[in-house]
Amino acid sequence: MxxxxxxxxxxxxxxxxxxxxxxxxxxxxxxxxxxxxxxxxxxxxxxxxxxxxxxxxxxxxxxxxxxxxxxxxxxxxxxxxxxxxxxxxxxxxxxxxxxxxxxxxxxxxxxxxxxxxxxxxxxxNRYNAGSVLIKSALDSGRLGRVLAAKATLTWYRPPEYYAGSDWKGTWDREGGGVIIDQAIHTLDLLRWFVGDEIATIDTHIANREHPTIEVEDVADGVIGFRNGVRAAFWANNYYSHDAQVELDIACEHGSVRMLAEEGRVIFDDGREFIARPNPAESFDYGGGPSYWGASHVKQIDQFYEAIAAGESPEIDGREAFKTQQMVCAMYESGKTGRRVTF
Ligand SMILES: NC(=O)c1ccc[n+]([C@@H]2O[C@H](COP(=O)([O-])OP(=O)(O)OC[C@H]3O[C@@H](n4cnc5c(N)ncnc54)[C@H](O)[C@@H]3O)[C@@H](O)[C@H]2O)c1
The missing domain is CATH 3.40.50.720 (NAD(P)-binding Rossmann-like Domain)
Known part of the structure; x- marks a missing residue:
């Protein structure tokens, strides 16, 4: 062929x-x-x-x-x-x-x-071993209902990061700051893990430590899902370094925890399952910071498998649209100071 x-x-x-x-x-x-x-x-x-x-x-x-x-x-x-x-x-x-x-x-x-x-x-990041473990544990139903979720991203983007770019830090070309660029991966995981439709978004955004850019460098808020789950998040770009992203979900019979790329599933009866990046699966991209993770190759493999099969890729336009809707609602809420109802 x-x-x-x-x-x-x-x-x-x-x-x-x-x-x-x-x-x-x-x-x-x-x-x-x-x-x-x-x-x-x-x-x-x-x-x-x-x-x-x-x-x-x-x-x-x-x-x-x-x-x-x-x-x-x-x-x-x-x-x-x-x-x-x-x-x-x-x-x-x-x-x-x-x-x-x-x-x-x-x-x-x-x-x-x-x-x-x-x-x-x-x-x-959906293709990280830790994400796959967490998603399958939640979807299996063995943890019972999701009760609540939270995520924290505290990274550092120095002034030079923005000064060296003709689009970063602008509303019209980047479309926002820490939400749409850095935290979008974690927010996407949060939404995908909880797995229900979003009902409300309440977000506060501010620029506290980056006077040379237009967009937000901090955001916090709550995502309200139709099933009643509330997911709290906090993200900023003015920490000392790129700390490990933390994500926790409390469930009826246990909890899940993601720390950077490591996924952990903890049952109330003491059983615990952990998934970490497998060094044997490492791929040479020819450089690039470690916080981008190693899973582009997995998603790209899946994209070409789908094309060969005449199917839509797993993360197609419709799937990504749900996260886009969430992010756009965060900006609407952050700019108007009002809760957005879907
Ligand atoms: N998935 C991840 O973890 C991850 C990590 C980093 C960046 N990204 C995303 O990748 C995208 C690019 O980011 P980047 O950091 O590589 O940006 P970049 O600024 O380093 O690269 C963008 C390139 O596009 C070129 N360009 C601009 N307009 C063009 C045009 N009309 N035709 C051809 N080339 C044009 C620029 O000259 C530049 O070389 C963004 O969407 C960013 O959010 C994703």
């Missing part, structure tokens, strides 16, 4: 987490890289072993007759580029968040439906 022809759009920091796993697929050939900055495209092309570079993604899709593109662009570009790529015949795997505005996320889903192309959105 002919190999899928793949292109990488955006050759910044996250791009090796796409180009390397895509290149490791038997069914794929990474044909080309695209970035407005030719030097970045060339550097990644060398890493991924592809010969062609472009500064215009439309030209790349057309000239290389691409079947799939990976979108590794600033947030505000995810919807327009995904939609154009699907209209030009490509399946799309985009980085999180799928969009900044809910209507743009919906337009992406509509476009996937209209064109019959597959749309996947990266939330790689």
């Amino acid at each position: 002919a190999k899928l022809r793949v292109g990488i759009i955006g050759c910044g920091r996250i791009s090796p987490f796409h180009g390397m796993p895509a290149g490791a697929q038997e069914s794929v050939t990474v044909r080309a890289c695209c970035d407005l900055r030719q030097d970045r495209a060339e550097e990644r092309a060398k890493l991924f072993g592809c010969r062609r570079t472009y500064t215009d993604y439309r030209e790349m899709i057309r000239a290389e007759k691409l079947d799939v593109v990976h979108i590794c662009l600033p947030h505000y570009l995810h919807p327009p580029v995904a939609i154009e790529a699907m209209q030009m015949g490509c399946h799309v795997l985009t980085e999180k968040p799928m969009a900044i505005r809910l209507e743009d996320a919906q337009a992406m889903i509509d476009c996937a439906d209209a064109t019959g192309r597959r749309l996947g959105v990266i939330f790689q």
